[in-house]
Amino acid sequence: MIDYVVSKSNYWIYVVLMMIGFYAMISKKNLIRKLIGLNIFQTAVILFFISTGVKKGATIPIAFHEKGEIIRAIEALQYTNPLPHVLMLTAIVVMISTTGVALSIVIKIYDAYKTIEEDEIPDKEE
Amino acid sequence: MKIFQLLIVLLTGGLLIYGMEDLPGWGDPSSPPSIHVSPRYIEKTVEETGTPNMVTSVLADYRSYDTLGEATVIFTAGVACLLLLRKDAP
Amino acid sequence: MIVQYENIIIKTISRILIPFIQIYALYVIMHGHYSPGGGFQGGVILGASFILLVLAFGAEASQKRISLKKLTVLASLGLLIFSGIGLVALLMGGNYLDYGKLPLPLESIPKIRAMGILGIEIGVGIGVMAIMITIFLAIASYETEGKND
Structure with missing residues (x-):
């Protein structure tokens, strides 16, 4: 039992992080707090993807080289999986840009209604 | 207290923990993502692209069309920010 | 709206640090083949150096080095x-x-x-740098309209 929990300990951490972010997204009324929850959620997803590429006893996915020449034969078991790194590298930049767009929309909402509390917005509509 | 939201969150977390059973353990070298596509990338990258850094070669060569899409996404996000917030925006 | 503080320590330290940050960012972009790095990472570091410039000297004083017009041209150039x-x-x-x-x-x-x-990598770096600074400047230099009701 304890071996099972330890061998999957990384997934427990991501599930807990995702629950924190999800709870903030659906229960908070403040739009900025919702955004912070969204960012925590995305961080959990990114960490999950990165952890699928880990191999025990492997090094970073850069071939051993000297002056641009390979100095030892490449075996797939020696290097961690580069594919999740690539996908999450672009996902992080996209996360930053979507956060920027969301913040701009929150600023425009504040301009129009003078509040960012979700339950106060319908009262201000006329 | 927000019982309803808490219940939804706990239900989702419980489902994910239940589904966790089928996932590979930490650092398993024979997990499905490590045996399907990536060995091809790792073994052929220097021979085909002359780039020791595999992340760079996968990002900019094997999957460059994907990267073009991502660059377009962040360009669109920047333009959307400008259009939303500039004073002289149309 | 960026409020500018007259602080000699912040100004001097950023004046010393910014060139080194930019050199490091260019190294990260150009050396991406042989070490961890690449266009996205180097572009973000380069953008952070310009954001530090704006934070230390104010948006008005750094207007002649980076303006929104130049940044839109740079972002389009990266994608081009x-x-x-x-x-x-x-x-x-x-x-x-x-x-x-x-x-x-x-x-x-x-x-x-x-x-x-x-x-x-160079194209992606230019584009990411320009977009990061654009988002920061657009959000930070926005002034709400004076409708206080």
Whole structure:
């Protein structure tokens, strides 16, 4: 039992992080707090993807080289999986840009209604 | 207290923990993502692209069309920010 | 709205630090083939150096170095370099973004592909830098309209 929990300990951490972010997204009324929850959620997803590429006893996915020449034969078991790194590298930049767009929309909402509390917005509509 | 939201969150977390059973353990070298596509990338990258850094070669060569899409996404996000917030925006 | 503080320590330290941050960012972009790095990472570091400039000296004083007009041109230029390299490969008879067909005077196909990857990284770096500063400037220099009701 304890071996099972330890061998999957990384997934427990991501599930807990995702629950924190999800709870903030659906229960908070403040739009900025919702955004912070969204960012925590995305961080959990990114960490999950990165952890699928880990191999025990492997090094970073850069071939051993000297002056641009390979100095030892490449075996797939020696290097961690580069594919999740690539996908999450672009996902992080996209996360930053979507956060920027969301913040701009929150600023425009504040301009129009003078509040960012979700339950106060319908009262201000006329 | 927000019982309803808490219940939804706990239900989702419980489902994910239940589904966790089928996932590979930490650092398993024979997990499905490590045996399907990536060995091809790792073994052929220097021979085909002359780039020791595999992340760079996968990002900019094997999957460059994907990267073009991502660059377009962040360009669109920047333009959307400008259009939303500039004073002289149309 | 960026409120500017007259603080000699912040101004001096950022004046010393910014060139080193930019040199490091260029190193991260150009050395992305052989060490951890690349266009996205180097572009974000380069953008952070300009954000530090704006934070330390104010948006008005740094207007002649970075303005929103120049930044939109730079962002479009980054994407244009990316898709332009792909288009050159298409015109030389390969597939779109197939760097092996680029007209470069190098002896072997892998070296030509490495140069194509370098061009892509430079384009992505310019684009990401410009977009990061654009988002920061657009949000930070926004002034709400004076409708206090």
